[in-house]
Amino acid sequence: MKERTPSLDLLARLRSGDRAALSRLMSRAESGAVEARPTLAEVYRLAGRAHVIGVTGVPGSGKSTLVGKLVEALRRDARVGIIAVDPSSPYSGGAILGDRIRMSAVSGDDNVFIRSMATRGATGGMARAALDVVDLMDVAKYDIVIIETVGVGQDEVEIARASHTTVVVSAPGLGDEIQAIKAGILEIADIHVVSKADRSDANRTIADLKGMLALAAHAGPRPDWLPPVIGTSSYTGQGIDELISQIRRHRSVVGRERAAAIAAFRLQKTAEALLMERLARNSAAAREMYAVELAERRRDPYDAASKLLTAIFGEERP
Amino acid sequence: MKERTPSLDLLARLRSGDRAALSRLMSRAESGAVEARPTLAEVYRLAGRAHVIGVTGVPGSGKSTLVGKLVEALRRDARVGIIAVDPSSPYSGGAILGDRIRMSAVSGDDNVFIRSMATRGATGGMARAALDVVDLMDVAKYDIVIIETVGVGQDEVEIARASHTTVVVSAPGLGDEIQAIKAGILEIADIHVVSKADRSDANRTIADLKGMLALAAHAGPRPDWLPPVIGTSSYTGQGIDELISQIRRHRSVVGRERAAAIAAFRLQKTAEALLMERLARNSAAAREMYAVELAERRRDPYDAASKLLTAIFGEERP
Numbered sequence: 001m002k003e004r005t006p007s008l009d010l011l012a013r014l015r016s017g018d019r020a021a022l023s024r025l026m027s028r029a030e031s032g033a034v035e036a037r038p039t040l041a042e043v044y045r046l047a048g049r050a051h052v053i054g055v056t057g058v059p060g061s062g063k064s065t066l067v068g069k070l071v072e073a074l075r076r077d078a079r080v081g082i083i084a085v086d087p088s089s090p091y092s093g094g095a096i097l098g099d100r101i102r103m104s105a106v107s108g109d110d111n112v113f114i115r116s117m118a119t120r121g122a123t124g125g126m127a128r129a130a131l132d133v134v135d136l137m138d139v140a141k142y143d144i145v146i147i148e149t150v151g152v153g154q155d156e157v158e159i160a161r162a163s164h165t166t167v168v169v170s171a172p173g174l175g176d177e178i179q180a181i182k183a184g185i186l187e188i189a190d191i192h193v194v195s196k197a198d199r200s201d202a203n204r205t206i207a208d209l210k211g212m213l214a215l216a217a218h219a220g221p222r223p224d225w226l227p228p229v230i231g232t233s234s235y236t237g238q239g240i241d242e243l244i245s246q247i248r249r250h251r252s253v254v255g256r257e258r259a260a261a262i263a264a265f266r267l268q269k270t271a272e273a274l275l276m277e278r279l280a281r282n283s284a285a286a287r288e289m290y291a292v293e294l295a296e297r298r299r300d301p302y303d304a305a306s307k308l309l310t311a312i313f314g315e316e317r318p
Numbered sequence: 319m320k321e322r323t324p325s326l327d328l329l330a331r332l333r334s335g336d337r338a339a340l341s342r343l344m345s346r347a348e349s350g351a352v353e354a355r356p357t358l359a360e361v362y363r364l365a366g367r368a369h370v371i372g373v374t375g376v377p378g379s380g381k382s383t384l385v386g387k388l389v390e391a392l393r394r395d396a397r398v399g400i401i402a403v404d405p406s407s408p409y410s411g412g413a414i415l416g417d418r419i420r421m422s423a424v425s426g427d428d429n430v431f432i433r434s435m436a437t438r439g440a441t442g443g444m445a446r447a448a449l450d451v452v453d454l455m456d457v458a459k460y461d462i463v464i465i466e467t468v469g470v471g472q473d474e475v476e477i478a479r480a481s482h483t484t485v486v487v488s489a490p491g492l493g494d495e496i497q498a499i500k501a502g503i504l505e506i507a508d509i510h511v512v513s514k515a516d517r518s519d520a521n522r523t524i525a526d527l528k529g530m531l532a533l534a535a536h537a538g539p540r541p542d543w544l545p546p547v548i549g550t551s552s553y554t555g556q557g558i559d560e561l562i563s564q565i566r567r568h569r570s571v572v573g574r575e576r577a578a579a580i581a582a583f584r585l586q587k588t589a590e591a592l593l594m595e596r597l598a599r600n601s602a603a604a605r606e607m608y609a610v611e612l613a614e615r616r617r618d619p620y621d622a623a624s625k626l627l628t629a630i631f632g633e634e635r636p
Contacts, residue, residue, distance in 0.1 A: 037620050040618070040620070041618035041619075041620050041621060042618075044615065044618040044619060045615050045618055047615070048615050058377070059376070059377060126472075128619075131619075154444075154472075154473055155472055155473075259613055260609065260610070260613045262613075263609045263610070263612040263613035264605070264606075264609040264612075266612060266619050267605065267608055267609050267612055267619065267622055267623055267626060268605075270619040270620060270622070270623035271597060271623040271626050271627055272594065272597065273623075274620070274623050274624060274627060275593050275594075275597060275627065276590065276593075279589060279590065279593060287582070287585065287586075288582075290585050291578065291581045291582040291585050292578070292581070294581040294582075294584060294585055295577055295578045295580075295581035295582075297362065297363050297365070297366050300358070300359035300360070300362040300363055301359075301362055301446075301449075301584050301585065301588040302355050302358070302359050302588060302592070303359060304585055304588070305585055305588035305589040305591075305592050306592060308585060308589050309589055309592060309593065313631075
């Protein structure tokens, strides 16, 4: 049976919480297809109700386990959507984080929806696509949307930051290089979690974080919010309730201000995605010509790129 | 004493291999400053002689140690430049990989130059900046330029790919999540290295990689190059000479074709950087207005971004 007005129909189904409609619209959002935009635009206007929680941490930090436990607790009185942004192959895509959560106790629950997004899967910008997917979950009546990303790589870190509340997960006893990468993402935390708090070396990690925060507090960018440090354990359940109460507190303290920052970020990312899309248009011949001239060092990259932009956008160049 | 024509003078000094001139021009390239472009354009035309080797691998794979050993061997008959692209803080920058190499035996050698670049340090695109820095080393008479990146995150992986020869380093016995990330970068390898080959579980890692490659060979994208798998050990020195001879072989088999692909990549990245720069121009008022409308859900992101582009670029929009 053919649908006459598939998007409108899908939208109505989305608003009633229909999982199949949600899945289908998510795929469209990820594809970056121009035809999906009127629907996504409408979805955006309807959204804005859900609380978005970014959870990030280095590999091995125990993010996915924490997300599983968090969702188990949250779903007692809320519908929870999870977007797992997976580090993935440049060629084949991938779905790692999502699979881990899917294997946990929260899968199969009607009030929980898990979506994996491969880093490379999204045409026209990962951040743009992830935020569209957040809106879809929002409109499909998920009260809380969790975005989980591996805290390495600019896109991944940015996406985690574009949440109302950003949780950074640390674990005791990781390798040197991992620790060094970790240092790079600590600053984006609204809330610090130290996972595996049942381990004897966790107290050291907690103390280190608190020391760092005390130092930063003097010149801190958030006068009204000092990020708490919470030890959690997936074995004992320790810390999960405290984490949830801190997330709620953060929402009430910083919520409004953060929503404005997210809007500015989203404007930028969408503008970038539109520009990149326009850059990709109708330029195969010019692109090939300038690439050859570059390869032969007959032209420099700035000159070639500038000429390519003129070829694509005309003399009234952007 | 004031220099009258600082760039020309710097360029002359660069061409003679002057390290201070190289450092200064690298900083300019990283800053993305428009004034640096004429010099960088000239540098591009003079470059193209060095062989560029990308070395990437997941955290803990032993990349930096391998690069140290590789440089120790290569510097016997070549000048070697190293660019360590560091995973780094969104706010404060960072220099981890470079520091590790700097601590190794190759530091203090006049024929070796090590430069750390923080992922976030580069204005106008990491790839654009890294490739400009490659050219600078090239013109400063470094015969081989090694770009080391952590193999997580789209930018980092892309930069490693934009080399004449891409080496992916694996290590035995890493955690699950790391292994999963690893799977995402294996496909970009021209040469696989399994580090820590003195460990008993390294043979398993080597066998796994060979198995994967045998499967991929049937539908492989490189009919004239099957990526070799080389076990290396920084304790015994095993494999380093073989790695060097495979890098040379790869250069002779695939070199020309790869240079064309790198030129196309560079054209794209430079065009993107120029577009992003133009997007950032003179738009504070429009940007703020549309962000507010977005935050209040009075406008959707596509509409707002599209209007912002028109405000910046005019009706003849890109």
